[in-house]
Amino acid sequence: MALAMLDPVALAAAMIRCRSVTPADGGTLAELERALGPLGFACTRLTFGEGADAVHNLFARRGAGRPHFCYAGHTDVVPPGDEGSWSVGPFTGEVKGGFLYGRGASDMKGSIACFAAAVARFLGDGGSERGSISLLITGDEEGPAHNGTVKVLEWMKANGHVPDVCLVGEPTNPSRLGEMIKVGRRGSMTGRMVVRGVQGHVAYPHRAKNPIPQMVKLLAALTAHPLDRGSERFEPSNLEVTTVDVGNPANNVIPAEVRATFNIRFNDLHTSTTLTRWVKQTLDAAGGSYELKIEVSGESFLTPAGPFTDLLQSAVKEVLDVAPELSTSGGTSDARFIRNYCPVAEFGLVGETMHKVDERVAVSDCERLTAVYTTVLRRYFAA
Numbered sequence: 422m423a424l425a426m427l428d429p430v431a432l433a434a435a436m437i438r439c440r441s442v443t444p445a446d447g448g449t450l451a452e453l454e455r456a457l458g459p460l461g462f463a464c465t466r467l468t469f470g471e472g473a474d475a476v477h478n479l480f481a482r483r484g485a486g487r488p489h490f491c492y493a494g495h496t497d498v499v500p501p502g503d504e505g506s507w508s509v510g511p512f513t514g515e516v517k518g519g520f521l522y523g524r525g526a527s528d529m530k531g532s533i534a535c536f537a538a539a540v541a542r543f544l545g546d547g548g549s550e551r552g553s554i555s556l557l558i559t560g561d562e563e564g565p566a567h568n569g570t571v572k573v574l575e576w577m578k579a580n581g582h583v584p585d586v587c588l589v590g591e592p593t594n595p596s597r598l599g600e601m602i603k604v605g606r607r608g609s610m611t612g613r614m615v616v617r618g619v620q621g622h623v624a625y626p627h628r629a630k631n632p633i634p635q636m637v638k639l640l641a642a643l644t645a646h647p648l649d650r651g652s653e654r655f656e657p658s659n660l661e662v663t664t665v666d667v668g669n670p671a672n673n674v675i676p677a678e679v680r681a682t683f684n685i686r687f688n689d690l691h692t693s694t695t696l697t698r699w700v701k702q703t704l705d706a707a708g709g710s711y712e713l714k715i716e717v718s719g720e721s722f723l724t725p726a727g728p729f730t731d732l733l734q735s736a737v738k739e740v741l742d743v744a745p746e747l748s749t750s751g752g753t754s755d756a757r758f759i760r761n762y763c764p765v766a767e768f769g770l771v772g773e774t775m776h777k778v779d780e781r782v783a784v785s786d787c788e789r790l791t792a793v794y795t796t797v798l799r800r801y802f803a804a
Contacts, residue, residue, distance in 0.1 A: 427541035429787045430521055432456050433534035434514030436496065437523035443497035443564040444470075446477040449530070450496060453558065456537045457481050460544060462556070467576055469568035476561040476568035482582060483540070484553030490801055491555045491584035492794075493570065493759060494533045494591075495562035498525040499776050506778045520781040528775035531782045532590030532790065533558065535770075539794030546795075549802040555584060562755050566718070570755040574762055586729045587765045588797070589756045592772030598786045599743030599793075601750075602733050603767035605723035607655060607686045609753050610693050612700060614639065615712040620677035629675040633667065635709045636679045640665070642707035643683065643700065648691070654723055655688030655749050686752075693717040719757035723749060729764045736796040737768070741789060768793070 432452070439447035454464045462481040470476050501511035501524045509515040511524040521531065533556075540554060557577070559569030577583055594600045616636045621629025640662055648658040662683045669676040687696055697715050704711055724730065730747060737745045745768075759765040770790055774780045 426545075427456060427538045429531070429534040429538035429791045430516065430784055432537060433521060433526065433531045433787065434516070434523070436530040436534065437514035437521075437525050438512055440512050441496050441498055441525070441560070442500050444474065444476045444561045444568070446496070446560055450477060450479045450558065450560075453479065453496070453533065453537065454481070457556070460537070460540055467573055469572045474568070476559070476564075478560055478569055478573050479558040480555065480573055480577065480582065481558075482553055482555040484550070486552050487585060488552040488801070489555065489582075489584040490552065490798065491557055491587040491763075492536045493557040493559075493587055493589045493755060494529050494536070495559045495569070495755065496525070496530060496533065497560045497563045498528070498530075499563050502778055508779055511780070516784060519784055521784055521787065522779060522781045524780055526780050526782045527592045527770050527772055528780070529590050529592060529769055531787055532592065532769035535787055535790040536590060536794050538791045539798060542791070542795045543798040548798065552802055554798070555582065557587070559755065566755065566758075570758045574758060578762065584763050586801075587756075587759045587763055588733070589754060589759065589765060589767040590769040591754050591756075591767045592769045592775050593748075593751075593767050594769070594771045596771060596773050597743075598771055598789055599737050599741035599745055601748045602730065602737070602745045603749065603751065603754070603756070604726075604730055604747045605654065605749035606719070606721065606751065606753055606757055607658065607688050607749065608691070608693060608717075608719050608721040608757075610685050610687070610696060610715060610717045612683045612685070613714045613716070614681045614683075615678060616710070617678045617712070618676065621675045623673050623675055626675065631675045632679045633676070635711070636665065636681055638709065639704050639707050639711055640681060640683075642703050648685070649688065652688050652690050655690075655721065658685065658687040658691060660685045687721055688749075689721045689723060691721070693720060719753050722757060722760045724760065724764050724766055727764070730766055732800050733766055733768060733797060736793055736800060740793045740796055
């Protein structure tokens with residue numbers, strides 16, 4: 422029964438005290454390994470990349486058989502911003518007024534700690550030895566996501582560790598624990614445009630060529646109409662211009678070039694291929710020359726309702742007495758990579774303060790999320 426004594430708040434606080442601003446680890450994985458080792462997990466460190474770009478990841482598995490339940494999360498965090506604006510230090514892991522404060526409390530060291538505590542309770546209460554449980558923990562979800570989950574999944578496949586289902590512990594709940602389970606995400610792609618002209622004196626425009634009017638025309642064409650009105654399970658796609666840069670400090674010089682960046686979040690009515698084709702056709706129809714580079718960070722996906730999503734919903738309902746919405750809202754997550762290997766869904770803490778000053782989670786929510794995760798494990802391995 423001692424296994425059941427793992428305290429999710431204490432473990433989360435210990436991990437928060439590790440300054441793991443992406444892609445740094447700061448000792449976070451060591452704290453997690455110290456919790457998982459006594460639970461019977463075989464822990465494997467997986468480092469990809471070199472030098473300052475090196476990303477430290479962890480794969481931990483208990484058991485070798487099936488069914489194989491995987492939990493995925495990330496220990497890297499975004500920068501804290503102005504640390505003087507925090508009411509407590511962002512890396513102190515302090516509990517105050519019933520809340521655990523610190524960068525990563527919500528997104529998502531708190532959730533990782535809750536899952537580890539849930540495994541301890543599941544095993545301590547005589548949980549089935551049938552099958553196996555694993556954790557896929559990455560260190561670059563908040564960064565480029567090149568040397569984390571993608572490469573760990575490739576390693577898992579090569580070494581016989583592909584799970585049957587995966588639960589991602591992202592903070593899916595907008596304001597109250599139990600509101601929302603994420604079963605899909607919109608895709609994301611970024612376009613970077615350059616329009617070149619000829620630099621010259623503003624008093625002699627015939628000797629120059631101003632690229633700014635051309636860029637304005639191209640961006641106007643891209644943003645003239647909505648991409649769609651949404652689909653059955655997804656909100657509308659949207660194209661947002663995120664920056665237009667000339668870099669011209671002089672008011673009497675026509676610049677030589679202008680750059681712009683836009684991002685498209687798209688639903689299941691599109692793919693990155695069809696949208697790339699639309700972008701190019703739209704720009705060509707607007708006329709003029711331009712350079713364009715498209716980067717795709719993920720396609721839209723949906724995990725259909727079925728046994729796994731039913732299990733998650735029923736566990737939340739049992740513990741929290743809330744009927745969670747199955748949602749596809751929000752930004753991207755590493756679930757976009759995992760969905761290529763097995764059914765995946767996301768459920769974690771409340772995300773209201775993630776990435777903000779004074780990021781925090783209710784201590785009571787950590788206990789309640791641990792109870793949900795414990796119930797999920799019991800139901801999954803009893804099936």
